[in-house]
Amino acid sequence: EGECIATPGFNLPAKYIFHVLTPKYYIKNDINIEKFSQCYASILQAAEYYRCETIAIPCIGTGHHGWPLDLSSNIAVDTLYWIINADESRFSFLKQVIFSCPDWQHYLTYKGLINTRKL
Template sequence: MNYECIQGDISQQNNIDAVVNAANAELQTGGGVAGAIHRAAGPELTEATRPLAPIEPGQAVITEAFNLPNDYVIHCLGPVYGKDEPSDELLADCYRNALELTEKYKIKSIAFPAISTGAFGFPFEQATKIALDTLAGHVSTLSHLKTIRFVLFSDKDYQRYQHALEQFS
């Protein structure tokens, strides 16, 4: 498996088959990642997600990517830290469920944001460890996925994720 970490905008990942949306339960435009993805994808994304909502913490659903440079958007609802319990398990479910969709749709590359670390308040280091451990535990079961990219918006988050990824490999 090829792991990458970049600083950038998750809605501008030109060479990735699927991007992960850190979605809200109603799968609608929001702030942060959800806002960036919905704005870039266009109003068709909102229409496509409407019949799939609401989703529960840990759940993942997939749609076409519309005006994004990708084939798919995988929408994951991460847990709100301190509210949705067990938060560690629900966050791991987001990553596991996204990976299951990559297998079902024969997706070769995926880009993840740092799910639940923004407005949902999950401690960054803890969320990063859960993400990396969960992905490492499941990639051997996948026959299509070849690249996992982590896309962090801020330089600080990029530096922290890159450091965690270096320690992990």
């Protein structure tokens, strides 16, 4: 859980696909919240290693693993925001982060958070 693994993009329009396994929400405790945050940190580490200018991240954990949208989206946006802004020169290659949302509810939630935090 929380570790990102890269595979080639093969015939997709992406050079790499980053895979990460989230912890299950039903076991809600501080350790799992930290592991969930680590998923996003791990994605950024992989993006840094492969010098990705754009990354697209699905709303991980909100499906089968049952993370509530409000909690998971806040963790996602906050984690990426704090890591990137803690050392902007480290991520100067990164031009765009896209949250891939499966529906309007996810889209509006992420859009609201991003606008509120002025990302």
